[in-house]
Amino acid sequence: MIKAVIFDLDGVIVSTDEYHYLAWKQLADEKGYSFTRQDNERLRGVSRMESLELILRDASQRYSQAEKLAMAETKNVIYRQLLSKLQADAVLPGVLDCLVDLKARGVKVAIGSSSKNAAYILQAIGLDRTFDTVVDGTCITRSKPDPEVFSQAAQQLGMAPESCLVVEDAAAGIEAALAAGMAVLAVGTAADDPRAHLAVSNLSQITTESMLQLQLPSVA
Numbered sequence: 001m002i003k004a005v006i007f008d009l010d011g012v013i014v015s016t017d018e019y020h021y022l023a024w025k026q027l028a029d030e031k032g033y034s035f036t037r038q039d040n041e042r043l044r045g046v047s048r049m050e051s052l053e054l055i056l057r058d059a060s061q062r063y064s065q066a067e068k069l070a071m072a073e074t075k076n077v078i079y080r081q082l083l084s085k086l087q088a089d090a091v092l093p094g095v096l097d098c099l100v101d102l103k104a105r106g107v108k109v110a111i112g113s114s115s116k117n118a119a120y121i122l123q124a125i126g127l128d129r130t131f132d133t134v135v136d137g138t139c140i141t142r143s144k145p146d147p148e149v150f151s152q153a154a155q156q157l158g159m160a161p162e163s164c165l166v167v168e169d170a171a172a173g174i175e176a177a178l179a180a181g182m183a184v185l186a187v188g189t190a191a192d193d194p195r196a197h198l199a200v201s202n203l204s205q206i207t208t209e210s211m212l213q214l215q216l217p218s219v220a
């Protein structure tokens with residue numbers, strides 16, 4: 001029986017993909033590297049520094065750690081400028097009803113995100129007081145696909161992993177949730193990932209009842 005739902009933030013609660021893309025693209029253009037929307041898809045759920053490593057993977061030039069940190073900071077400054085446009089209408093379809101319904105049923109809700117901008121984003125969309133706990137990129141030492149972010153969220157909620165359902169839009173996030181021993185609902189571009197236990201295009205396409213009824217075969 002599912003007693004807690006842990007939501008990824010970017011791409012699940014709110015659409016920030018385009019802002020991430022535009023910010024990385026500006027940095028890549030300045031440095032003379034190619035960066036496409038398809039490349040951006042590979043960065044879903046991946047931490048800022050690991051995203052930069054992926055972008056620089058084929059670069060002939062070698063950068064020091066200090067230079068890489070400066071590049072990541074430049075990207076974040078651009079990203080934060082773009083995020084300043086973010087408002088409550090950026091919340092993805094079905095999210096608010098889903099949260100209201102889960103809370104009415106006494107289900108704990110958490111954020112499990114790789115982002116270090118999570119608190120800022122939650123405040124911008126008016127959901128900074130909604131979740132029972134928020135575990136984000138500032139709390140963890142290992143990013144998705146490592147299970148740390150979800151394990152920490154479950155621990156803070158006082159829930160066993162098998163009582164938790166993770167909602168994810170990224171392959172790295174699905175891997176992390178499975179590694180944490182949790183059930184997974186895939187949304188958006190992750191909906192065709194065969195490893196997910198449930199999949200929908202967005203949260204307006206599923207009832208909270210069917211989310212909560214999910215039982216993992218190994219723990220049923």
Ligand code: BG6
Nearest residue numbers: 010043044045048114115116117
């Ligand atoms: C994840 C996004 O939620 O957060 C990634 O899917 C992003 O694309 C990562 O790189 C880190 O985000 P931030 O806000 O700390 O740069």
Ligand code: MG
Nearest residue numbers: 008010011169
């Ligand atoms: Mg995501």
